[in-house]
Amino acid sequence: xxxxxxLSLDLASLSVHADDDLTLVAxxxxxLHVSTTYHYETDPSKLISAKERDIxxxxxxxxxxxxxxxxxxxxxxxSQIVHGHAVVYASGLSAYTAALAYYNPSHLALADGYxxxxxxxxxxxxxxxxxxxxxxxEALGQGDLFHIESPINPTGESLDxxxxxxxxxxxxxxxIVDSTFAPPPLQDPFEFGVDMVMHSATKYFGGHSDxxxxxxxxxxxxxxxxxxxxxxxxxxxxxxxxxxxxxRSLRSYKLRVTTQAHNxxxxxxxxxxxxxxxxxxxxxxxxxxxxxKEAFVTEQLNRGLYxxxxxxxxxxxLIAKSLPSKLKLFHHATSLGGxxxxxxxxxxTDKTVPDTLLRLSxxxxxxxxxxxxxxxxxxxxVDLL
Ligand SMILES: Cc1ncc(COP(=O)(O)O)c(C=O)c1O
Numbered sequence: 001x002x003x004x005x006x007l008s009l010d011l012a013s014l015s016v017h018a019d020d021d022l023t024l025v026a027x028x029x030x031x032l033h034v035s036t037t038y039h040y041e042t043d044p045s046k047l048i049s050a051k052e053r054d055i056x057x058x059x060x061x062x063x064x065x066x067x068x069x070x071x072x073x074x075x076x077x078x079s080q081i082v083h084g085h086a087v088v089y090a091s092g093l094s095a096y097t098a099a100l101a102y103y104n105p106s107h108l109a110l111a112d113g114y115x116x117x118x119x120x121x122x123x124x125x126x127x128x129x130x131x132x133x134x135x136x137x138e139a140l141g142q143g144d145l146f147h148i149e150s151p152i153n154p155t156g157e158s159l160d161x162x163x164x165x166x167x168x169x170x171x172x173x174x175x176i177v178d179s180t181f182a183p184p185p186l187q188d189p190f191e192f193g194v195d196m197v198m199h200s201a202t203k204y205f206g207g208h209s210d211x212x213x214x215x216x217x218x219x220x221x222x223x224x225x226x227x228x229x230x231x232x233x234x235x236x237x238x239x240x241x242x243x244x245x246x247x248r249s250l251r252s253y254k255l256r257v258t259t260q261a262h263n264x265x266x267x268x269x270x271x272x273x274x275x276x277x278x279x280x281x282x283x284x285x286x287x288x289x290x291x292x293k294e295a296f297v298t299e300q301l302n303r304g305l306y307x308x309x310x311x312x313x314x315x316x317x318l319i320a321k322s323l324p325s326k327l328k329l330f331h332h333a334t335s336l337g338g339x340x341x342x343x344x345x346x347x348x349t350d351k352t353v354p355d356t357l358l359r360l361s362x363x364x365x366x367x368x369x370x371x372x373x374x375x376x377x378x379x380x381x382v383d384l385l
Contacts, residue, residue: 009080010254011081011184011185011253011254012254012255014077014080014081015077015081015250015251015252015253015254016251018076018077018079018080018081019072019073019074019076019077019247022069022072022073022076024069029248030070030073030244030247030248032070032240032241032244033068033069033070033240033244034240034241035064035240036063036064036065036240037062037063037064038061038062038063055232056225056228056229056232057225057228059072064237064240065232065235065237066232067228067232067237068237068240068243070240070243070244070247071088071237071238071243073247074088074243074246074247074250075087075088077247077250078201078205078215078217078250079217081184081250081253082183082184082188082197082199082215082217083184083188083190083217083219084190084197084217084218084219085217085218085219085220085221085223085224086215086216086217087215087216087217087218087224087227087228087231088201088213088214088215088237088238088243088246089213089214089215089216089231089236089237089238090212090213090214090236090237090238090239090242091200091202091212091213091214091238092116092178092180092198092199092200092201092202092203092212092213092214093116093117093119093120093200093214094214094234094236095198095199095200095214095215095216096116096117096120096178096198096214097120097123097234097236098216098227098230098231098234098236099145099176099196099198099216100120100121100124100130100145101230101234102223102226102227102230103143103145103174103176104128104143105130105143105144105145105173105174106129106130106131106141106143106144107130107131107132107133107137107139107140107141107144107145107173108121108124108130108131108132108133108144108145108147109133109134109135109136109137109140109144109145109146109147109168109173110132110133110135110147111134111135111147111148111149111152111159112152112352113147113149113152113153113178114149114153114178114180115349115350115351115352117147117149117178118132135148135164136167140167140168140171140173141171141172141173142171142172142173143172143173144168144171144172144173144174145168145173145174145175145176146164146167146168146173146174146175146176147175147176147178148161148164148175148176148177148178149177149178149180149181150177150178150179150181150182150187150189150300151181151182151289151301151307151309151310152181153180153181153309153359154309154311154346154350154353154357154359155287155288155310155311156181156287156288156289156307156309156310156311157287157288157289157292157310158182158289158292158294158296158297158300158301160294160296161175161177161189161192161194161296161300162192162193162296162299163296165192165193165194169193174195174196175193175194175195175196176194176195176196176197176198177189177194177196177197177198178198178199178200179197179198179199180198180199180200180203180204180337181307181309181336182289182300182301182306182307183199183203183204183205183257184257185254185257185258185303185305186257186261186301186303186305186306186307187300187301187302189300190217190219192300195218196216196217196218196223197216197217197218198214198215198216198217199214199215199217200213200214200337201213201214201215201246202214202335202337203335203336203337203338204253204256204257204260204337205246205249205250205253205337206245206246206249206337206338207249207252207253207256207257207337207338207339208245208249208338208339209335209338209339209340210245211238211242211245211246211249212238212242213238213242213243213246256339256364257308258305259364260308260337260362260363260364261305261306261307261308262305262367263308263362263363263364263365263367263370264288264306264307264308264309264310264362265290265306266367266371267360267362267367267370267371267374268286268288268290268291268306268310269290270371270374270375271283271286271312271374272286272288272291274378280375280378281315281382281385282314282315282319282323282378282381282382282384282385283312283313283314283315283378284313284314284315284356285312285313286310286312287310287311287312287313288306288307288310289301289306289307289310290306308336308337308361308362308363309336309337309359309360309361309362310359310360311346311357311358311359311360312357312358312360313354313356313357313358314356314358314381315356315385316356316384316385317347317355317356318384319356319381319384319385320345320347320355320356320357320358321345322381322384323343323345323358323377323378323381324343324344324345324358326376326377326380326381327343327373327374327377328373329341329365329369329370329373330342330343330360330370330373330374331343332344332345334348334349335361336359336361337361338361338363339363339364340363340365341360341361341362341363341365341370342360342361342363343358343359343360343361344358344359344361345357345358346358346359
């Protein structure tokens with residue numbers, strides 16, 4: 001299992017080197033290991049039976065559902081950069097499923113946020129009678145779970161993590177934070193005493209819109225061991241190709257995410273100024289954590305780096321549907337976190353949002369080019385008023 005906080009290096013260096021001592025061959029770039037099975041020692045005296053050792057905690061390579069050389073490398077890198085023991089899964093939602101299975105709460109306090117997490121909670125309701133309650137509901141008690149997503153999907157506004165921790169812990173409940181919208185170095189939910197952190201690694205960690213993955217992070221090595229054992233039984237580790245793509249993506253992680261964060265803030269500034277001055281008359285609202293006034297927001301996103309994904313609202317549903325096709329540098333697509341900027345008429349995938357809402361995920365393109373593109377598309381939309 002991956003150690004963490006052992007190296008006093010910057011995130012950029014850790015992303016490139018935290019798995020150096022796990023190299024099995026002389027390659028500088030990690031090989032892609034495709035095997036699902038690994039041959040045993042040829043010397044019979046070295047064979048250790050499953051009765052004599054725990055397969056998962058031994059870290060031995062036996063069968064790829066239990067762990068692979070690249071899974072170990074990915075977890076070594078992620079553990080360093082997310083400040084806990086990271087366990088990698090086949091998707092963000094399989095990570096969330098593993099967290100609910102681990103905590104097995106009677107009540108789950110769940111605010112709005114990503115609709116898929118609500119879908120997982122509904123399955124647990126069917127299986128075990130798990131009751132979904134509102135955040136800060138008095139029914140939250142011993143052994144329950146408070147799930148907080150911050151910044152929240154799709155608006156990209158922050159929720160108060162410390163407040164959730166205080167409420168939940170005073171009742172004997174645990175707190176999991178979905179930090180997908182603000183991965184490191186934007187936010188570290190462990191600074192506020194949370195019990196577990198999850199990410200859809202499909203987004204910023206993957207960063208190229210070409211892999212699905214998720215992670216759970218815990219400070220407690222025993223919890224991490226149990227998660228690894230559960231994962232081996234659920235069969236929810238990512239496949240060899242995806243794991244390798246994730247490791248490769250992590251090498252350039254800091255460059256990407258910090259560029260995206262800076263670009264995002266500049267674009268939000270452009271949009272909110274245009275809204276206030278009336279220069280962008282089709283806009284009615286810009287949502288983003290950088291526009292929030294509450295003190296906890298800058299405490300959580302404490303490096304001046306804000307989430308690169310956020311939402312806007314426009315005057316009519318027709319404008320919202322049409323704006324994406326007027327943009328040249330934004331793909332009209334769901335998801336977020338990739339190097340390419342995306343815009344989504346969010347009603348395509350989320351039943352809960354107004355049909356005037358568009359979600360933007362800012363990529364690594366030149367920010368002035370992105371602003372110029374948005375300016376021309378918003379200006380062209382005035383004809384639809
Ligand atoms: C905030 C958030 N959490 C979890 C997920 C689920 O991640 P995945 O698609 O990797 O399962 C998403 C996906 O969009 C998300 O936006």
